Each structure stands twice: as structure tokens, then as C-alpha cells.
Amino acid sequence: MPPASIAIDAIATTIGSLASVDFGHPGFVSPALAQPGxxxxAQSDALAAYNQALSNFKSILRQRRAQIDSKQPLPNLPGQALYLARNATMSAYKDLTDVVPSKIGRPNKLGIPPAYFDADLEPLLDEYVKLFEIMQAPPANAQKSDTPFKDVVDLGRVIARAKGLGAADAEAAGRISLGLFFAETNGNQNIGNARSNKYKGSLQAGPSEDQNGRRKWAAIKPAIASLDPALNLRDDKEEARVGQLDHRYNHWTAVRDALMNAHADIFPQVPAIVKTLPDPIDQMKLFELIQIIPSPTKSAxxxxxxxxxxxxDPVIMGYLRNNSMFAYGRSDRARTSATFREILDAMWLFNAKFEKALSIFDEIKARSKG
Structure with missing residues (x-):
């Protein structure tokens, strides 16, 4: 797993709607795949592989649903089998459309390139999302915030100011921070991780990352107190509130410590990053790569x-694939290298999440001006 995080499955936190699922016959082939001649x-083999992958995906969806509904104990890392089966289905579909390009279907609501996913199967991913929501629900003692999005923006902004940025660049840092929150959890507070026993909370930090962030926050807290006394008072209250609880299950401290661990040291580069990448979504993607592959991103x-x-590096390419880049189909998985421009372009499963973050950031900004 990546050294900094395993982002919550990009699909599992992209879809908002739910639907009743008719899994159909295990050998079901959607109309988009009907071959007239x-x-x-090669085409027959690809179709058979796709049918098998789809059957396996439906099977594990049914199994998890039955276990949850009957309150059976779930296996360790209950989301991993779902994730792998989903990936195998998308990969097999991409292999199929590679040999039968005419079978690429209509656009889907998920923003997945149609060559990778049959839009007729959207209900399967709706069910997939619902299962992850259940498996990753926050624990009963988690400490939520009534203003979770504003908290992220405020913390990102004040940390950037403490790192020496001016108001405009600190605003960009706050916007980027909100993008990270959506990339990691789609804006859900204090969640667990159905694919990892290590990463938890609102920014999916591991124990060592959380501890490192806490130490770094303590070092700049005097500067924070000077810059924003009201925010510093809020921080004191949250520290008192969290007590001996895992800091990753208090939204405020989880976001604060995760930002301090990996991203605060990069905030001084925000002016240059914004100049190189004027698209706010590209900026968010780059900072998400600080979360996923920190060392190569800093080197870049x-x-x-x-x-x-x-x-x-094959290990780094593996980390990218484990976070939904170059992960689907033989042609993509055969890649042995990629530029950062190519990596950003391959982060299409994150686009909807970052667009949502931008929309909420604009709302927060408008309210603050009002």
C-alpha cells in the first residue's frame, strides 16, 4: 500500500444516487455488447472473460449484501474483494472494447470513459457504493463537526498563512485542502476504510502520519494563535474534546494533522503550482498525489x-494503480512509466469529486463575503 494513504475507493465515493439492483442471470451481457456477426x-475470448468477471462481481455484491442484512460478521478488509472484482470487471470491459471498439457505449453518470464501463450496469455500482457506505461508517464515538467543509478550508488557509503565503495564495491552499477531503472521503467525516486497517478518518491518515502532523502543528501553533485567535481557540476546544480518543476520529484534529503531515510543507510552493497548473482541478490532483506518492511528487x-x-519505478506505478490510475485493461496496465501530466490525465475517477469540492468552496466563499 502507498506510504502516505490509500485513498477511499474513487468510485465508492463518487456516486450519490442509489438504485434497487437486479443482478440478473450470472451470464448476462448488456445490449451494448451484442455482436451481430x-x-x-480474440473477441470471443474477451467476451467470455468479461462475462466471467461480471458474474464474479455480481456474486461478491450479493454475498456482502446478504452478510450485512443478516448481521453476519464480515471478513477482514471486507471492501477489498469488492474492489478487486469491480476492477476486474472494468479491466475486462476495456479489453473487450479494445478488440471490438464499436461496442463502446453511451456516456455514464459516473464520468468513467465509456471504453471502461458499460452504462447499463450503473445499478451495480450504486449497490457497490451503498455497501461501502455501510462498511466504512464512522464509529459511534467519532466526533463530528457541524461545519466540516468550512473547517477544512479554514485550516488549509491558516496553515498556508503560517507558512508565509499571502491572502490570495492561502485561499488557493484552502481550496486545495477541500479537494483533498473530497478525494479521500468524498466529504464524509470520520470514516473508516473497508480496504485498510491502517488509514482512517476525514483525510485517511495512518497512525504515524497523524502523530507526525500533531508534532508539526504544535510547532506552528504560536504562529496560528497570532494569525487567527478565534481559530486557535477552536483548536484548543477540539483538543480538549478529543481527549484520549484517536485524533483521526475527531474531524478537526484529523484534518489538521493530516494537512500538517504531508501538505503543509508544500504550501509555500502554491504560487508556482498555480502558475504551472492554472486549472484548480489539476492543482487538487497534484496535491492528492502528495498523499498517494509523496516522494516522487516532491521530486517532480x-x-x-x-x-x-x-x-x-514499478512500485510507484503499483501505488498509482492501487488508487485507480492505469489500473484497467491490459493496455493500461502494461504501461511501465508515465509523466505527471499523463498521471493527472489518468485521474478521471477523481474529477467529479474535485468538481463537487470546487462548488462547495465557492459557496463558502460567497457566504463569507455576504
């Missing part, structure tokens, strides 16, 4: 030409 061997920023910086 005889198949070549130091290179002076970050978008052309190439990653070729």
Missing part, C-alpha cells in the same frame, strides 16, 4: 518541469 477468437516539483517528470 461471428466473433473472432523540485525538477523545475513537473509535468514532464517521468515515473518509472
Amino acid at each position: 461471428p466473433l473472432t477468437k 516539483l523540485r525538477s523545475g518541469n513537473p509535468m514532464n517528470y517521468r515515473v518509472s
